Amino acid sequence: MSNKTIQIKQDHAHEHEGERACMSRRSFLLAGASLVSLAAVGAVPATAFAAPVHVLKKEYTKVKIGTVSGLQKGKPIEFAYPYPDVQNILVKLGTEAGGGVGPAHDIVAFNQQCTHMGGPMQGTYKDAYQALGPCPLHLTTFDLTRHGMVISGHATEALPQIVLEVQGNDIYAVGVMGLIYGYAANTAKRG
Numbered sequence: 001m002s003n004k005t006i007q008i009k010q011d012h013a014h015e016h017e018g019e020r021a022c023m024s025r026r027s028f029l030l031a032g033a034s035l036v037s038l039a040a041v042g043a044v045p046a047t048a049f050a051a052p053v054h055v056l057k058k059e060y061t062k063v064k065i066g067t068v069s070g071l072q073k074g075k076p077i078e079f080a081y082p083y084p085d086v087q088n089i090l091v092k093l094g095t096e097a098g099g100g101v102g103p104a105h106d107i108v109a110f111n112q113q114c115t116h117m118g119g120p121m122q123g124t125y126k127d128a129y130q131a132l133g134p135c136p137l138h139l140t141t142f143d144l145t146r147h148g149m150v151i152s153g154h155a156t157e158a159l160p161q162i163v164l165e166v167q168g169n170d171i172y173a174v175g176v177m178g179l180i181y182g183y184a185a186n187t188a189k190r191g
């Protein structure tokens with residue numbers, strides 16, 4: 001076999017390796033798309049996405065922020081935590097959520113400042129989609145059933161989630177998952 005023939009066989013081998021690589025990647029993308037589609041129609045629970053999330057988590061002083069019986073589905077209440085100027089919402093989504101507390105694991109709390117450039121998202125909760133947004137600055141929307149992950153828009157980071165605990169009928173904030181916009185480490189005041 002000539003050197004040229006050997007070279008051509010090697011080139012073909014690389015082409016096929018390339019095809020396999022492309023197919024694998026395509027299959028991976030299709031599988032991912034299928035999973036997202038299934039989630040969109042409710043065939044995959046939100047918690048299937050929630051488990052592998054790894055985020056910065058910091059504990060703060062435990063503060064009572066509401067009661068289970070005092071919440072109505074889809075009607076958020078605002079509270080400040082862990083600092084007086086950090087505004088958040090506490091909301092009963094009506095569907096099980098990552099980090100959700102209460103009997104149905106559907107009570108969550110999130111910071112209301114957009115992670116893109118700090119846009120204020122007060123009053124933008126959409127009960128039909130369990131989403132916060134769109135942000136008034138560049139339209140990012142966040143999924144509150146999946147740890148505040150970005151649904152669409154410019155932001156790349158999920159909304160900071162307030163870590164909750166329930167004792168009896170009382171709901172407490174005990175920490176923050178994720179970096180609050182404008183803070184270096186959620187441990188110091190804005191500089």
Ligand code: FES
Pocket residue numbers: 114115116117118119135136137138139140153154155
């Ligand atoms: S500040 Fe919210 S999308 Fe840019």
